[in-house]
Amino acid sequence: MSSSLQIVLLPQQAAVKLRLGIFLISAAIFVATAAAEVSNSSCNRTCGSLEIPYPFGTSKGCYFNLSFLITCKSSSSSTSTPTPYLRVSNIKVLNISLDGELRVSASVARDCPQKSNYNSSKNNTNLTLQKFPISYSKNVFTAIGCDTMGLISSSASDKNYMTGCVSLCDSIDNMVNGSCSGIGCCQTPIPDGIKDLNVLAGSLENHSKVMKFNPCSFAFVVEEKAYKFSTLDLQNMQGKRDFPLVLDWAVGKQTCKDAKKNTTEYACKAANSECYDSTNGPGYRCNCSLGYDGNPYLSRGCK
Numbered sequence: 001m002s003s004s005l006q007i008v009l010l011p012q013q014a015a016v017k018l019r020l021g022i023f024l025i026s027a028a029i030f031v032a033t034a035a036a037e038v039s040n041s042s043c044n045r046t047c048g049s050l051e052i053p054y055p056f057g058t059s060k061g062c063y064f065n066l067s068f069l070i071t072c073k074s075s076s077s078s079t080s081t082p083t084p085y086l087r088v089s090n091i092k093v094l095n096i097s098l099d100g101e102l103r104v105s106a107s108v109a110r111d112c113p114q115k116s117n118y119n120s121s122k123n124n125t126n127l128t129l130q131k132f133p134i135s136y137s138k139n140v141f142t143a144i145g146c147d148t149m150g151l152i153s154s155s156a157s158d159k160n161y162m163t164g165c166v167s168l169c170d171s172i173d174n175m176v177n178g179s180c181s182g183i184g185c186c187q188t189p190i191p192d193g194i195k196d197l198n199v200l201a202g203s204l205e206n207h208s209k210v211m212k213f214n215p216c217s218f219a220f221v222v223e224e225k226a227y228k229f230s231t232l233d234l235q236n237m238q239g240k241r242d243f244p245l246v247l248d249w250a251v252g253k254q255t256c257k258d259a260k261k262n263t264t265e266y267a268c269k270a271a272n273s274e275c276y277d278s279t280n281g282p283g284y285r286c287n288c289s290l291g292y293d294g295n296p297y298l299s300r301g302c303k
């Protein structure tokens, strides 16, 4: 841009050149700030093994807004890789994909009412996601055990609900690996728009009758395809303490139609990009048009 304007000017045009120069400098500064907001090349886009595409980012100027902050924490021992967290929380981020999915790690709620190899313990799971709702199409609520009641509730003011499932059985004999239909394992879908949850595992008869093969109850929300029931889980979930959970992320609070009215704020910056409304809560997402590939949130992202 500037090189095409580097023409030789006659002396009487010097004042014009000066003013033009000032204009070009301020224009250059303006372009630089605008670009920095979108994606500064100095932005660190990895944390451990996680790739962090815009609109997400680890530092100011690298994310769309604070909802998309990823905090990268290196652990005390310098040998281990750093861990990414969602905003300022203890929720671990596993994967971010540009089609609107964010995988996080969620812990398993447990209830071990009797003294056993696993000791007596009770632990529920609380998750506060603030902005991005839990995907109702990709996740399923799951409870494991033979004297087991799993409950899931949300107390967010906009969505107050509780649901769950029960699994009662007296032996391992009728169970089928990979089948979660109520014998040793039960599942129930979760509603849309859930942004915080509390998961609780409990029992009806403190496992006294099933102690031999099932000392504890377990409950968790999990990406459906990431969990297959195994009878080995009845003991202690084979040591697993957390599972992947899919969140639906979206930009803004408006629909595409409304968002397009404000071009400075509109997030689908790429030429050859399209906008579509979120199907789980407010906001919209961007997509490269057919035949193009890349990051539609960056001004030259779709190639």
Ligand SMILES: *[C@@H]1O[C@H](CO)[C@@H](O)[C@H](O)[C@H]1NC(C)=O
Pocket (backbone or CB within 6 Å): 044, 045, 046, 047, 048, 058, 072, 082
């Ligand atoms: C930045 O990148 C390096 C690897 O180049 C990585 O070790 C580090 O954790 C990253 N830091 C942040 C804050 O993302």
Ligand SMILES: *[C@@H]1O[C@H](CO)[C@@H](O)[C@H](O)[C@H]1NC(C)=O
Pocket (backbone or CB within 6 Å): 049, 094, 095, 096, 097
């Ligand atoms: C993250 O998800 C994408 C899309 O589902 C997949 O291609 C990629 O391999 C995943 N990365 C990791 C580290 O799981």
Ligand SMILES: *[C@@H]1O[C@H](CO)[C@@H](O)[C@H](O)[C@H]1NC(C)=O
Pocket (backbone or CB within 6 Å): 117, 118, 119
């Ligand atoms: C049970 O508790 C004891 C004493 O606190 C501890 O040494 C042991 O590792 C615990 N067992 C399990 C399976 O957590």
Ligand SMILES: *[C@@H]1O[C@H](CO)[C@@H](O)[C@H](O)[C@H]1NC(C)=O
Pocket (backbone or CB within 6 Å): 107, 121, 122, 123, 124
């Ligand atoms: C309960 O869960 C939290 C978070 O997963 C964990 O830090 C804590 O050790 C657990 N407590 C027990 C008694 O298992």
Ligand SMILES: *[C@@H]1O[C@H](CO)[C@@H](O)[C@H](O)[C@H]1NC(C)=O
Pocket (backbone or CB within 6 Å): 124, 125, 126, 155, 198
């Ligand atoms: C989880 O949330 C419930 C309800 O808000 C609260 O009573 C409970 O103490 C929380 N548990 C933990 C481990 O934070």
Ligand SMILES: *[C@@H]1O[C@H](CO)[C@@H](O)[C@H](O)[C@H]1NC(C)=O
Pocket (backbone or CB within 6 Å): 175, 176, 177, 230, 231, 232
């Ligand atoms: C389920 O699979 C585990 C090992 O993968 C095996 O030990 C167990 O017997 C299987 N249970 C049934 C009911 O087939």
Ligand SMILES: *[C@@H]1O[C@H](CO)[C@@H](O)[C@H](O)[C@H]1NC(C)=O
Pocket (backbone or CB within 6 Å): 113, 114, 115, 205, 206, 208
């Ligand atoms: C288990 O429950 C029964 C009745 O519900 C009670 O009598 C018994 O004391 C309980 N056992 C333990 C170890 O808590």
Ligand SMILES: *[C@@H]1O[C@H](CO)[C@@H](O)[C@H](O)[C@H]1NC(C)=O
Pocket (backbone or CB within 6 Å): 065, 066, 067, 131, 250, 251, 252, 253, 283
């Ligand atoms: C940031 O983006 C999120 C998600 O799109 C949105 O809910 C939130 O209102 C935005 N915050 C601000 C301050 O614009």
Ligand SMILES: *[C@@H]1O[C@H](CO)[C@@H](O)[C@H](O)[C@H]1NC(C)=O
Pocket (backbone or CB within 6 Å): 261, 262, 263, 264, 265
């Ligand atoms: C567009 O969004 C920007 C940033 O939020 C705001 O300052 C501006 O007033 C908005 N413009 C219109 C026309 O709404």
Ligand SMILES: *[C@@H]1O[C@H](CO)[C@@H](O)[C@H](O)[C@H]1NC(C)=O
Pocket (backbone or CB within 6 Å): 276, 287, 288, 289, 290, 291
């Ligand atoms: C996003 O773009 C791809 C490729 O053009 C297309 O297959 C897909 O259906 C689009 N998704 C949505 C939700 O529009």
